[in-house]
Amino acid sequence: MIRKVEMYQAVCDNCGKDCSNEDYYAWPEESLAIEDALYIEWKIIDDKLYCPDCYEYDEETDEYKPIKKEESR
Template sequence: MIRPVTYYEAICDKCGVSAHEGGDISAWGDAELALEDAEGCDWVTPGSAPPGPLTTAGRHYCPECAATEEEAGV
């Protein structure tokens, strides 16, 4: 049998890179697990001070894009 399934991955809202690129796991069966994995890789939600925990709502930035935003004073 073939059936559609839904998987989740964290994608940087600025550059489009996946939090899982180069890792053993490419997607998660639950959005919260994808966010936990991204947080473990130093991903942030921009605009929160200090950068707060990721949520399913809002933007998600990889460490490189977060550093670029911080340098630009955004």
């Protein structure tokens, strides 16, 4: 039997990349998807989620800041 289930996946608000680790691509709870993304160095900046390719550390302000989409690596 196949059953449809609702799962959650963290997605970068800048480039659209999905967050996955070696074992999982989706989680049963939204909080677990966010927790895992933060564990593998994703950042929440101004209530948006960014993958490591889409943020940088600003030494002047001592904060992380998003890289604009056209500037991302």
